[in-house]
Amino acid sequence: MTSVETAKGSVVSTNLGRVLMHEHVFVISTEIQNNYPDEWGDEETRISDAADRLNELKAAGIDTILDPTAIGLGRYIPRIQLVAARTDINIVCATGLYTFNELPHYYQRRSPVNGVDPMATHFVQDITNGFADTGIKAGVIKCATDKLGLTPDVERTLRACAQAHRETGCPITTHTNAETKRGLDQQKIFAEEGVDLSRVVIGHCGDTNDIDYLQALLDQGSILGMDRFGIDGYLNTQQRVEVVAELCKRGHASQLVLSHDASCYIDWIEGEVPLAPLPNWHYLHISQDVVPALLQIGVTDGQIDEMLIRTPHRFLDSVNKGGY
Template sequence: METVAGGIPVDQLGVTLMHEHVFVLSTEIQKNNPQLWDEEKQIDNAVAKLTAAAERGVRTIVDLTVLGQGRYLPRIKKVAARVPLNIVVATGVYTYNDEPMYFAFRGPGRVFEGPDPMTELFVRDITEGIGDTGVRAAVLKVATETEDLPEGVERVLRATAQAHRETGAPIQTHSNALVRNGLLQQKVFAEEGVDLTRVVIGHSGDTDDIGYLRELLEAGSYLGMDRFGMEFIASLEQRVETVAELVRLGYTDQLVLSHDCPCFLDYLTEEQRELVAPSWDYTHIHNDVLPALNKAGVDNERIHTMLVDNPRRIFSGNAPY
């Protein structure tokens, strides 16, 4: 099992937050405007926030920051060296519309026809390492946001599926549950021959449409109930009741919990973030969500399944096929 600090046995993942971020940045803006943030200050801030999570029992976070979100491994390595938990990193492209221009003219159906360089890049990140950092990605991340499927996004989905089959690395997604587009993700993955039991459909907890969620689950995928703290989309009470209902229906083995939380996000100022999401940090699940789940009838054994056993299964036995 690959982490920023090196390989570990998968059973050492422990309590795992499956969909988080450390830094989400608009890299081109930041690089050309260094006055906009203090990198060393934000590294210190990240260390403090992750250490607080570790003190509550978190042993691993999965950082799903990829191309399009400002992924930069040398910075993450600095953080990882100072925190008492594992950081697992991802490869992929995050886009809601078009693929990055770097890929626009090369690959299947493009001006310069050939193998998709996106797939090749993802495979390299997983098998050889990201850049010259020596850190290997352990998971693939992809996003869809709209009801339809823009051509560039479909290309990213298919490249992700192909890299998954070549490497065996699991797939985690950003979906928009409010428009039910996890089903669209599953459709494309199935067309590419992906075993849907090796996919986590992220942000599924944004909806309480149990019929939709059961359809995803019955196809075999895990669901990311992974935006606790983002109450501007769905309240804590709704999110907890949705998890509790799925547990009552027998789907505990297919649920994972997380926050989708960054230590630093340059899309908002700190004041704006505090205004819209005051509970959005890595300790929210342990401080607030787990007691609420207990009160809703979800016992600690099932919580252990969602936080420990399911992440371990997702990262176990991932062979190419």
């Protein structure tokens, strides 16, 4: 038996249960919140609110979330540790870096040493030694490519993630802009870096119903993140359900994972979750609405288990295959 790292330590991979593969706990503009703390309010209240929401999710039948809150999204693992202590849900934490364009100046002026990017050195440290002095280790590597595409700094980030992946075996999960087919750019860079594309989740694929694009990503072996249920601005729930059903019908259930990309608190949009413009964008939408809708249009219980259990376990456990 092999184990997966979480905010409460190692968990045997077969005990991860049902997994939502892309949910944030907190998305925070750290420097703004540190200087203008009024909106965040009381730390204890935020932590207990997060624990309550995660306990509701556990009661709805979900056992694990993958929280891809990397550097750039306000990651602060000691706070996640406090939340984790108050819930039975497993939280898999992420290393990596989230930018659509430029790197933080910190990395811009630190160049690779003997071919090793200092970003990759940090990512490997999070995976092998843990985040700072928390004792918690990263279980996944996160990066992003948006409309701007492979800017020099985005490409450098992807290659640094691939380096850390090669060294540790830790799997990769991404943010993409689906409309501009950024997943293909990511697969190209990762393939150049020798990454086994079956150990990569191309994120936010559920934002499009361009089946040809999704099929092209599937053909190269990656897992698709159908991971923004509740964000109706790209596709509404019914449209997202139809795309998942079509891909299941084509025999790809084992290459799909489900999630919302929701949070307990996200300071990018004013207000508390669920936010007024996005009433379904919360942790419970898949359990309450999406799974019943999938079953109703012909997706089988076995395919649901594939997407929520077997594929997440296979992906998260791939760290145990080691580097290459």
